[in-house]
Each structure stands twice: as structure tokens, then as C-alpha cells.
Amino acid sequence: MLRGKVTIKDIARELGISPSTVSKALKSHSDISSATKKAVMALVRKWNYQPDPIALSLKGGLSKTIGVIVPEIVHYFFSTVISGIEDLAYDSGYHVMFCQSNESWEREVKSVDALMASRVDGILVSLSKTSTDFDHFRMILDAGVPLVFFDRICSDLDTDRVVVDDEAGAFEAVRHLCMEGCRNIVHLSGPQNLNIGFGRKEGFRKALMEFDLPLIGSNIIKCDTTEEARIVVPELLKRKKRPDGIFAVNDMTAAETMRIIKEAGLRIPEDIALVGFTSGMISDLTDPTLSSVEQNGYEMGKEAVRLLIERIEKRSDQPSQNVVIKTRLAVKGSSRR
Amino acid sequence: MLRGKVTIKDIARELGISPSTVSKALKSHSDISSATKKAVMALVRKWNYQPDPIALSLKGGLSKTIGVIVPEIVHYFFSTVISGIEDLAYDSGYHVMFCQSNESWEREVKSVDALMASRVDGILVSLSKTSTDFDHFRMILDAGVPLVFFDRICSDLDTDRVVVDDEAGAFEAVRHLCMEGCRNIVHLSGPQNLNIGFGRKEGFRKALMEFDLPLIGSNIIKCDTTEEARIVVPELLKRKKRPDGIFAVNDMTAAETMRIIKEAGLRIPEDIALVGFTSGMISDLTDPTLSSVEQNGYEMGKEAVRLLIERIEKRSDQPSQNVVIKTRLAVKGSSRR
DNA sequence: GTTTGTTCCGCAAACGTTTGAAATGGTCAT
DNA sequence: ATGACCATTTCAAACGTTTGCGGAACAAAC
Numbered sequence: 001m002l003r004g005k006v007t008i009k010d011i012a013r014e015l016g017i018s019p020s021t022v023s024k025a026l027k028s029h030s031d032i033s034s035a036t037k038k039a040v041m042a043l044v045r046k047w048n049y050q051p052d053p054i055a056l057s058l059k060g061g062l063s064k065t066i067g068v069i070v071p072e073i074v075h076y077f078f079s080t081v082i083s084g085i086e087d088l089a090y091d092s093g094y095h096v097m098f099c100q101s102n103e104s105w106e107r108e109v110k111s112v113d114a115l116m117a118s119r120v121d122g123i124l125v126s127l128s129k130t131s132t133d134f135d136h137f138r139m140i141l142d143a144g145v146p147l148v149f150f151d152r153i154c155s156d157l158d159t160d161r162v163v164v165d166d167e168a169g170a171f172e173a174v175r176h177l178c179m180e181g182c183r184n185i186v187h188l189s190g191p192q193n194l195n196i197g198f199g200r201k202e203g204f205r206k207a208l209m210e211f212d213l214p215l216i217g218s219n220i221i222k223c224d225t226t227e228e229a230r231i232v233v234p235e236l237l238k239r240k241k242r243p244d245g246i247f248a249v250n251d252m253t254a255a256e257t258m259r260i261i262k263e264a265g266l267r268i269p270e271d272i273a274l275v276g277f278t279s280g281m282i283s284d285l286t287d288p289t290l291s292s293v294e295q296n297g298y299e300m301g302k303e304a305v306r307l308l309i310e311r312i313e314k315r316s317d318q319p320s321q322n323v324v325i326k327t328r329l330a331v332k333g334s335s336r337r
Numbered sequence: 338m339l340r341g342k343v344t345i346k347d348i349a350r351e352l353g354i355s356p357s358t359v360s361k362a363l364k365s366h367s368d369i370s371s372a373t374k375k376a377v378m379a380l381v382r383k384w385n386y387q388p389d390p391i392a393l394s395l396k397g398g399l400s401k402t403i404g405v406i407v408p409e410i411v412h413y414f415f416s417t418v419i420s421g422i423e424d425l426a427y428d429s430g431y432h433v434m435f436c437q438s439n440e441s442w443e444r445e446v447k448s449v450d451a452l453m454a455s456r457v458d459g460i461l462v463s464l465s466k467t468s469t470d471f472d473h474f475r476m477i478l479d480a481g482v483p484l485v486f487f488d489r490i491c492s493d494l495d496t497d498r499v500v501v502d503d504e505a506g507a508f509e510a511v512r513h514l515c516m517e518g519c520r521n522i523v524h525l526s527g528p529q530n531l532n533i534g535f536g537r538k539e540g541f542r543k544a545l546m547e548f549d550l551p552l553i554g555s556n557i558i559k560c561d562t563t564e565e566a567r568i569v570v571p572e573l574l575k576r577k578k579r580p581d582g583i584f585a586v587n588d589m590t591a592a593e594t595m596r597i598i599k600e601a602g603l604r605i606p607e608d609i610a611l612v613g614f615t616s617g618m619i620s621d622l623t624d625p626t627l628s629s630v631e632q633n634g635y636e637m638g639k640e641a642v643r644l645l646i647e648r649i650e651k652r653s654d655q656p657s658q659n660v661v662i663k664t665r666l667a668v669k670g671s672s673r674r
Numbered sequence: 675g676t677t678t679g680t681t682c683c684g685c686a687a688a689c690g691t692t693t694g695a696a697a698t699g700g701t702c703a704t
Numbered sequence: 705a706t707g708a709c710c711a712t713t714t715c716a717a718a719c720g721t722t723t724g725c726g727g728a729a730c731a732a733a734c
Contacts, residue, residue, distance in 0.1 A: 050453075050454050052395075052456065053454060053455050053456065054391055054394045054395050054400065054456055055395055057391045058389075058391050058392055058395050063391065065434075065455075072420070073410065073416045073419055073420055073423070074413070074416040074417050074420050075416070076411065076413075076618075079410045079411040079412070079416050080411050082410055083409070083410055083411050083437065086410070086435065086436065086437055090436065090447075090448075090451065095434050095451070095455055096434065096435050096436075097402075097432050097433065097434055097435075098423065098433050098434075098435045099423065099427065099433075100420065100423055110427075111427075114427065114432070116387075117387050117390060118390050118402075118432055119389065119390060119391055252618075255622050259622075259624070262624065281413075281589075281618075281619070282618070282622060285592050285596075285619060285622045285623055286622055286623070286624070287596070287599065287623070287624040
């Protein structure tokens, strides 16, 4: 009984019947007499037989496992997504195999290889910041394995996608700043090769247009880490025409920005109003609390899994789907005047 | 070529030799002529043959997969541990299968079942807060599958463990508070059925003893979530003999405590000094920054995997090991007077 | 007494791989 | 010519499961 390995053969031997009879009895095949079925079922329960998923996979070709690649798990947003992925996957009888690319293209490629080698039934990916070459993903598709991107998608590839409505979220955030009276708003932006960086900048642009504010090039600055903020933000505060509102591409950057602004003796939101993106734990910890565009990561994870499993099981050739998760602007202390 | 499935048989057929010859050639068995080996290797490269891990598992009994159960992934500390687990596991050629118990005993049991059913080679667990019955873990051991606990361990079971030196960390934190002049220190503690709750309380107790301060029962209060803090802390501030120092069992609770204290118009650290436990992102975001006992979660994850793989591969019967990860007190604004 | 039908069950192949044992073909010494 | 010996290759079984097909046993219909 070691390793919990009761096999169909053990049952068959004990009952003096053949393994195939046991197998059929287990799935209540019409061939099998109810007496035999009962005997099998009884022993199955007694010995706690569980079919070996590995043998099943060998036979059926499906491993009932999905692979996930995220830039890094140590990140509030991604951990909520993974939480959603795990919850729905297990409910659907799938296992989750998990890799992080650590924002490195090489590691992303290696992870794809590892997941493919272990014959996962489908793969979920959120792109690494440094990925500009996508051959490894093409290889997945060529092999006929379903692939779904979430959050940081790959526009070059025709796959199912789940994204947050970055543009609408950013638009709402910046409109809010305008309505609070800001007239000189800076956007600390993300890399423009990622859809999220681009979309959030577009929302920023359109909101300014709506309020007839000029779009000044120097008011869009690449800055999406705390390290960059420590360089960029002090410069901002020295400007002759100091910004009166800042929209940051993520909350970590926003939080660091807040720290720097307070250190400089300026008040938030009175002197400078601040809104971030992503939310989660962070936004309630800062002082003042940080207004932020909330993304429902849990929901995103579930949607991504739903799409993936649909592809896996239906093997449908319907055109690619594009699911958009709604954002919600949470107005808190950093921007309410 | 669909599904990337080049098998050993395909190679054999192409070369007009038998599958077993190919198999042996692949592992450079001494039986095989070098001419044959070369031909096989060439075709293997050309067709990008990769052995099917599922067939391998069926044969060898090992799945090269380890299972991980954590209370929740959406938690800075656990995500660092998982990061360490993933990194070392992949370097060692193992895959990581992943479940969260959501602090629920039922879900924990279900996860154990799922991992066992999928025939993982070993399991890593950090206990759910609500687990007081451990039969599901005994089942793992009875099945001969290696099991390693990390962080929240199970004292009832004789297994390898990786823990943080909670007591020493807490001791250092409270000694620091004493040295900063605190004489009436409160401990917001965790559940005492978990080793971490108990160890941190012990460190608190011993530090007080070292400074000849009385151990007052009402100064140890169960409070390890933000929700509880909102109830407990206001009461504390109303006390006639108001605490001048607080040591919280985790950083989320500490951060909320800080918010409440500031809201009450008291100063940190002048009126009340504050130290948390776990650190991570949080401690730099608050204002003032939060002093905290840092746990090296990444290191803990790696250690746990190291122990587990050792058990899996050596199947050694050496006595259980107990690895202790050192903590480090990071003194920041909330306690430096 | 032969056919036809039913009910229940076992055989064998298959999934991809490994591995000890057996077979093949050849060379060499007796 | 016979046997021994070597290098090289193939065979067959095994891992746990599924499933189409064939077979046995029996009863009913002709």
C-alpha cells in the first residue's frame, strides 16, 4: 500500500476478474453486470483506489495541467491574478504549473520550453518587460497548444487575450484630476512596447483633450519603478511651472512619488494631487491614502483560465476572443481636494 | 509534427532501426555502435525530439514535480518564499505545482488530495491558520511521500522543517524598543496554535525579562489582522497607562495600528514606538517608515526545496532536519527616537 | 437441432519509454 | 565443420489505463 498505489490490477486480482472488467465497471459500462459493479465499487472504496493520472495522460494525450508564466509572483497584482487562476483551474479539475520570468526574456523562453516539455494542455502568459521577440510563443501555437495572454499581451500574435481597460481607467483617473482643478498634469508612464504602458498614456492624452488642456511632451515621462522615481520626481518639483497633478502608471511608483513630494515639504493633495494604477494593499497604507485605478486581478485570472479551458476542451476554431476587465477608480486621500 | 510529438518510434522508423536501439543510443549505452549513435543524435536534433515526461513518469514512478500548499499567495512573504521555491526547483529540474488553502482546513485537505492524486514526488506546506487536525498530512507520510513544512510548521509531525527564528527576531525587536526607552510595551500577537505566534510571544516575554520589566497579561493581545486592529488598538489608546511601545506580529497589523495612532493625534515614535514583523514592501510605504523584523522568504523557499529534494532523491532515513533562517531587525522611522 | 440474440466478460493493442535477455551475424580458433 | 566469442541489434515485458472486438454461456425462437 506504500505510495498509495492501488491499481486496477490489484482490484482485478483480488476479485478474480480481469483489469478491463474493472475499468469498465468503474465507468459503469453497460457491458458489466450490476453484481460485478457493486463488488468493484466496494473494493475501490475499501482500498481507496484512485486512478493514476499519469497513465491517464499517456493514454489520452491530455495532462490536465496548465502552465502559467508571469513576470514575477512577488507583486500584488500578479499574485491576485494567480489566485484567480488557481481557484478556477482547480474547480475545473486542472492543475497549475507555474514559472516566473523575472522580467527576463531568456528566462521566459526557458519557461516556455519547460512547460512544453512537460506537455501542459495550455499556457497562460503575461509578457516580460524585456520581450520584443516572440518566436517562443509562435512555437507554442505551431505545436497546437492553446495560448492565452493576460494583462501584458502580445499584439503580434493572434490569440485569446484578457486585458484591463487601461485606456478607460487612465482616462477616468486623469479626468478626475482635472475635475479636482489640476491644470498641469504629469504622467509617469510605462514602457510603450507593452500594451499597458501605451493604453494608459492614451487615456491620459484623451482626458487632457476633453478638458482642452495642452498635451506637453515633457509632461509624459518614462518612470515606472521606485528607482526611476527617485531620479525623475525631484526634477519635476524644481520646474518653474510645477505640476499640480501626477498620474503614475503603477502604485509603487506613485507611493515613492508621494514620499518624495512630502519630503520636499509639499502637501498632498493640496499642492499636488496624485493618482496611481493597480491598487491593492498599497493604496491604504500610505499617508494620505492613495487614489488609484483598481484592476480586478482575481477576475482577470478567472477569465484567462476560462478562455484557455474553452480552447483546450472545445478545440474550437472560433476567432480569437478579447476580454476586457473593467477598472474602477478608487478616489482616496491623495487626490480629493 | 503537431503537438511537437516526435517519439522514439518516429526516429526508429525513419532510421530503419528499433525503438530500443534509439533509446539506448540516446543514453549512449555501450551496446550501441558509434555510427548508429551519430545517426540517432543527428535526427534527434533535426526533429527536436524531446522525451515525453509522462511516459518517463509512468515507467520510473517519479514525476519530477513537487507540490506546494500555502495559505495564500496574495501575501508578500509567501510570494517571496514561492519565488525561492520556484527558482531552485527549476534549477534542479523539478516542476512546481501549486495550491492555496485560503486559510481553510477543508481546502487544505482538498489540496493534499489533489497533489497526491497527481503523484507529486514531494510536498511543501505552510499550515493554514485553522488547521488543528493533521490526518491529511499523516496520509502523505504513510504513502511514503516526503513532506517538508516551512514557516508555519506542524509540531505534531516528525518531518523536515524550515522556520524563521521567530523567538530571536521578536526578542531583538522588543529589546530594541526597550533600549529606545519604552517601558510599557504591548504585543499584538498571532494565534498560539501556530509556532510563529507562539515563538514571537516568547521572544517578547524574554526581552521583557532581560530588562526586568513586568510581564502584564493584558499587554499580550490576540490581534493579527487589520480588522482586529481597528477594534483592539483604539481600546489600547484609551488606557490610563497608555502603551509607549507596540510590537505587532505582522506588518499589515502594524501598518493599520500606525494609521489609528496617527488618527488619534499621537506621534510615532515619540509617543508610541512601533515595530512589525515580516517586512517587505509595506515597511517603506508608511509614514514614518515601519521598523520590522525582516524574514528572508526567498532563502526559506530555497532551503525548503533543498531539504525536500534531498529526501526525494536520497530517500534517506536520516533523522528530520530543522533549518532555521536568521532574521534581521530593520530599524526605521517608527521606532528610532 | 440449428440459428439468433443477450448478457457478461476477457483478450490484446495502444499510449512512449526503458531494460534485461535473447537473437543475429560475423570472426576466429579448434 | 563445429563451437566459442564478440559486437551489435532486436524482442518482449513492464508501468496503469482504456476500448473495440471476439467469445462463452445461456435462453428463446424457428
